[in-house]
Amino acid sequence: MSVAQPPINHPEIRRLEPVLAPGHTYETVTATISDVVIKRPLGLGWFAGFTLAFTFLMVLTVAVAWLIIKGVGIWGINVPIGWGFAIVNFVWWIGIGHAGTLISAILFLLNQKWRTSINRFAEAMTLFAVACAGIFPLIHTGRPWMAYYMFPYPSTMGIWPQFRSPLIWDVFAVSTYGTVSLLFWFVGLIPDLATLRDRAPHKWQQMIFGALAMGWRGSARHWHRYQSAYMLLAGLATPLVLSVHTVVSFDFSIAIVPGWHTTIFPPYFVAGAIYSGFAMVLTIAIPLRKAYGLEDFITMRHLENMAKVMLATGLIVAYGYFFEFFMAEYSGNKFDVFLVDQRLHGPYSPYYFALILCNILTPQLLWIQKVRRNIAALFVMSLIINTGMWLERFVIVVISLTRDFMPSAWGRYSATVWDYATFAGTLGLFTTLLFLFCRALPAIAMAEMRELVAHTSKDHD
Amino acid sequence: MEHHEPQLYGVMAEFETANQLLHAAEKVRDAGYKHMDAYAPFPVEGLTEALGLGRNKVALTTLLGGLCGGLGGFGFEYWVNVVSYPMNIAGRPLNSWPAFIPVTFELTVLGAALSAVFGMIAMNGLPRPHHPVFNIHRFARASTDRFFICIEATDPKFHLADTARFLEGLHPQHVTEVQDE
Amino acid sequence: MFLVCGCIPESFGGHYRVTVDPAKLLIACEEPASAAILVVRGGTIKRNELMPQLFHRSANSAARISILAVVILATLGLTVVFGGVRSPNFTNQYLIRNQPIQFSHKHHVGDDGIDCRYCHTSVEVSATAGIPPTRTCMNCHSVLYNNVGYLAPVRESYSTDTSIQWVKVHRLADYVYFNHSIHVNKGIGCSTCHGQVNQMPLMFQANTLQMQWCLDCHRNPEQNLREKKDIFNMDWKPGPDQAEKGKLLAAQYNIRGVRELTSCSTCHR
């Protein structure tokens, strides 16, 4: 490039900071990433982490088994609070599941180079989050073994699902989202599987990866269709990812419960989803790059960009909170006014203030560049935001239900040990899957990295 | 297992960089070869044009899939609520079309996505774990850092020696001819 | 020429060994120049060190077949499931139960021509048609066949004042509230649901008794409506004119509309 090299301390430097550390060739990127899968032996750290995660997974199985034996009564729910942790967790996980597809699809369409080295595990994370989320709508029903009533199948009763219910929309939205994310992820994997096939030292590895690669040989024709398909998928996934949390927000906004029945929900649920999604990506990326020496690929620039996205979405969410209040007071609807008042003065106000602290106040630190570039700080921040987003769902689901229309029917909710066990269990499931993933498949898209190498080299020559 | 009579599949040249491949591909195209293919570890910009490949049908398939999903979805919802078992639910109209939109949308996306992916895979003739190009051991690097171009024996203009010599002229790393064992 | 020829085997021979086409070889020989080039730059066309493919060629077909198989099996599975739940194995249709007394409706209804209501007394007034008390059996069997062995259980029941425990044949789920009287009073005959009992030596369930089956009639009762006189006529069959006849009867019985008949609370409480 013709521009004069700016002084080293010039802020421009940061802008120019590469998404891929210089000096990398096709071979090096491929090797670094693929070796984690096919060469590197399983370390003690991995085993320790995996064991811990797996223990929690077992907690989940116990909790669910007991649930099936006794019924949802083992949870803290009651009338009026018909939905508790189960739905809170569901919404939280689905939200987290947004980052992956968002990064892959939207950043892809926006042709953001920095997505390349994070999209793969972000997508994986999406799938696992959706898996965790998917558990809840099923087990939270009183008769899980009857849950198939929610699917349209030719029953001997001659009746069908009730398509006016947001829960049915959920069934379709979540399953579609799961399917499309899986396809998207797999399509991205095909060339990498081929790479692994060709690099794997052992026959059995070659066979497995070979079978999964379906005989991919990098033909130009194939790449041609492949790119069209990938682009189309991205195009489809973009409205899809926005629709999913919109539909989830319908679960609430379609209902008449004060605190649920608001039009602001879809946008701010989506923003919140991205918010928590990116937080979770950071939570995973930071340890991952350390553990497997991927600092060259997941550079400071990535972390900082994600921090910026969090800041932005965080502000949208803040806007949402503000407008909940504003619309309530402005509309003068006595139920809404009472509800927002409850958030401040009601028995659950501590949760609300904790939520504000986690989701609105703390993230403002991200304005400061030093914080954005401090890995430890980012990691903590990501955890805080995840907590905050969980609290947000708790505030929405539970507080709204505790004190709705009939004061005589007001109640309160307190989670039981089984509520917590189920939640912890899904965390276990999530991390278990992650641990398996990062050793079984390339955590970074190698083909795309090579593309990146090609581009950067072009930039350089 | 029956013994397969080996025949010539084509001649293949190997290159170091994407640019070399690109230029080579253009030359091959200009030389009037039709039945050829290039192999790269990542999608090389301009390669399609360089090889003179036309547009593909993935987009069309996706569109059709999407339409089926969407129309099917709404049609089904309408049938269930209005025809199959009309019921008064919350005093809403039988055909509460606004309520049917989310599912319709989701099914549209689902249909489109499925047809896009499986269409692409099918049109690429995958899965095809066995292929002549895999006979060349150097081809293993096609998925890492090597770029190949292969002129197939089925090409009317194909003449082993000439083609080989022609490829030679492109300054590849190697020229190999490919057998279909 | 010799040189050329000479060099053919070493530089080409092995090379063409496998696939050599005499014609091509000839051409090659005819062009010593090119051959020379080949020789001079010999070795640039590499001999193909053969490496075994990871997958045998048959893997291609195998892959395709397996995909096909999955699709077929899935379809098959669904067909089996959805067909299965409608099959007699699941609905107990046509299943003959082993009863304490092998009571033959064919004999009592078909041969003796006893009216249904002689035993099932409450069919016109109550939800249940009523299973006759032993006393009803004894009305005749205190005189007829009053000492045959297979009726011993009846006499025993009567003398010891213990009920005969029949095995239920037509079993509706507990949450379905079927009412015989209203059907019988509104022109639905016994045989519509119970089949031609007069031809059943041993009782069995003639229909699926699944909700879909109930709905078929509740959505279009006309198809099964008969005149009062035919209600207990086991041999009644809808005639060719049933369509309009049904409409007339529906009006005459003033059958409620489909919307009423298909309301959930019509059958479920």
Added chain:
Amino acid sequence: MNQREFMDEHNHEHHHVQERGELRILSARAGADVAAEAPLAKHALDLAAVRGKLQARAGKQYWRTLEELAEDPHFTELLQREFPRQAPSEWDEGVDRRDFLKLMAASLAFAGLSGCGLPPRENIVPYVKQPEGLVLGKPLFFATVMPFGADAIGLLVESHEGRPTKIEGNPDHPSSLGGTNAFAQASVLDLYDPDRAQLTTNFGDMRSWSQFLDSAQAAAAAIKSTEGAGFRILTGTITSPLLAEEIQGLLKLYPKAKWHQWEPAVSDGGREGAKLAFGRYLNTVYRVEKADVILSLDSDFLAVGPGNVRYMKEFFRRRKLTGPDSEMNRLYVVEPTPTVTGATADHRLPLRASDVELFARALAAKLGLGGGASLPGAEKWIAAVAADLQKHRGSSLVVAGEQQGAEVHALAHAINAALGNSGVTVYQTEPVEAQPVNHLQSITELCADMDAGKVDTLIIFGTNPIYTAPHDFDFATKITKVRNTIRVSTHFDETAEYSQWHIAESHFLETWGDARAFDGTLSVIQPLIAPLYATHSAREVLAAFSDKPGVSDYDALRDRLKAANSGADFEKFWRKTLNDGVVANSAFTPVAGAAKFSADSLPPAKTIPADQLEFIFRPDPSIYDGRFANNGWLQELPKPVTKLVWDNAALVSSKTSEKLDLAHKAASRGGEHGQIYSPVVDVSLSNSKVTAAAWTLPGQADGVVVLPLGYGRTHAGYTGTNRGFNAYAVRVSSALFTATGGTLKKTDAEYSLACTQYHFNMEGRKILASGTLEEYKKNPNFAHEEDEQPDKSVSLYKPQDFPYAPDKPAWAMAIDLSSCNGCNACVVACQSENNIPVVGKDQVMRGREMHWIRIDRYYTHTPSETDGGHSGDPSEYSPALDNPETFFQPVPCQQCENAPCEQVCPVGATVHSSEGLNDMVYNRCIGTRYCSNNCPYKVRRFNFLRFQDWETPQFKLLRNPEVTVRSRGVMEKCTYCVQRISNVRIEAEKQNRAIRDGEIVTACESACPAEAIVFGDQNDPNSRVSKLKAQQRNYTILGELNARPRTTYLAAVRNPNPEMEKA
């Protein structure tokens, strides 16, 4: 066990059946013939099934099988412990046998509910000889009465194939007029209580009835030799001539024998008051419907006491408003603690129980009856009341409370006489009690004699002295001095523990007998079912000591009636009596003679210093004096005012609470309706101590502590044992109903109470509309001021999208809030009709009670939080709560036309029927609970756990076969008794006619003694419900939500005295 005798027993029974075999049936609710045969029916039918479930063991008669089984300790153990009782086990008990059993049973049950899986093999068990008049699948109704204290409530009992399943009121019976109360409604559960004593025991060892007869006869010989010296009978209040005749017979036979009576919850004030006023014991009957102005002196006459159901009917019939021109009666209530009567009052004055007498004296003085007493602080009030009474001479009424002393009653009589009410709104009759005595004296004598060792044989029934006798009597030690105690009771209770013999007593639905109602009307108790176990009536036990033992109740009863009705065609009379449920015109005639009594003759009243706490003992509104302690329906019935369940609590006023820092707080579990932490207090009173949970009760007179009786029982059964605290423990003979000198000390302990409605504030929402008669007359539309109800025509949808045919019925309900006083009859009726499970205290504390109809209690004149007033937390002190106006609102499913619940159900388990019912289809429900969340009225109930008791065989007999029994994971709610609608519709269709108005009566409607609930077709302009809805008072809860409920309410109208307002 000698089986022959049991066979004989049975043949005996059988024999009656035969001799009445030929009788014809008179009407739908046919006579005894069917009733008496029903037992056979059930032996053949249900119990066979039950037995099958119990274990595969063939037998003939249930109780006989039971005798066999009873010898098998494992089985007894199983029957007594293992089977869950009315309350299910809590979930956190770990996996026990029953959980696995559930797993399996559940899978079966769900096969039922879900329709998946193959149906289990089922047997049909027909009759051997079908009873006449019984049509399979059709319920029969039999008239009988439930004896209760000095009253008997006339009932019609629904019977399915010989199983009594539901209690209804008997319109032909003066004490019912078709209404019932919670006690009567719940009595059917007592019949099937699995904890009932099932056999005769001697020192706990099983004995056959004949063995008892032998020993009784032996004893009788001995007694005869001493002319019955040492032979004593202790009973509760008895109005049964038959029983009394038996006792009198014994007393004649054994001249030295004595009959004692002890009714713990009713004072002798009534009797002694009559004596003061009229010189002898008389029974007082009110003609409430004739009274324009009523003053209640601490009398809860609308809820408990003789004639309460009748009085409620009459009272509220005088409060029905058809338009602005209609008039109402007026009720003043002076009481120490809020009762449903007080809550209904137009004016309520909280006074300490002891001050009520002062009030009476002051009023008497004001009315010129001498005794210049006055009650500082209440003069204005008294003046206004006196004036109002004066204004309505001859049409006013003063009622004295059951727990008040003789003076108050006497004064009431005097005032009534002075106001010329006697003979108009009130009259006296001969006592309905078979033998009126001063119960306190009576039991005091008995104790003295027992102590002196003068008592040799003691028969106890109808009362539970070990538990209820004043604790200073130390009944427990004294009874040990009795050589032979025979305890006759339905449960093996506290007294049974101290008795040699225990005879399992039959339930009133199992026996022949008779009883007099509050006005003397005589009715026959006819059994609906043969005794489920080897049980016997008290009369049989008494007869065992007579010279002619073994005469069955049936014969004894008929003989007695024959004697009483000589001449007339007896069989005709008999059948008519059984059919009507009353002996025609047997009511007592009024006795002449007004009260000859002047307030001057009274000794000066004893007053309590203001700083002293006054402790008063009151029967519990749900379980009365403890006799219903083991009844799960009543235990889980929210007490009308406090809304507490499963416990009693020491009730204190807001001020006292503030003073002693007794505020309670909502727990995070269930909270506003669920678990409440209340401070534990030590009550030291009359040299005794009891620890109780304190409860702050708005409207309670300051300085009064109410100790509700009936709790803290040690031998009530699985359900009733060790619930709450035992107030009898601090109750002494010298202070039976009002005690002083006690102290209330707060401990640092906390106790969890289950409360179904904690928050009493409407938060300024349009939920319960109320006004005064004046306001109503001024503005009949007052209920619709600041109405935000959208216009019905405003809708996005085309009208044809609402498919309610105008020519078809559109079911709807109107509830007149002027007529509801929260008596709870509807709640229990609903529970009984719809197989609603009892969930137990723990689950209620989690906010999971299952009542389909709940009664909300609101206090008005407490400005809502939003306008900076009271937060609605009763434990926070506010002057507004010293005497708030209380309103009750029954809330069943509102059956919204735009039902929010339906729209969100993913599987269409709740949808609208063509007649506008919000159908709930249990078998389709998967339990997402979304509908409940979206229900603005929160009337939906969810089976969070397996609340239904599928194992206990007795409960299988109890259930209503017309209604699906819901299991775990299913949502349920009020259906407007769709089963009743369907049955009536089917009958109407069979006759090709429209359904008549009033032909369908929902369970709550039929139970309501106040006729507050009206159900019908709102498309029929002439239906009662349409007429009510046409009134301007008619409004819908939270109308602005535009859910368009079919259940609407008529604004409550009170009739306060304008003078009083000024005062």
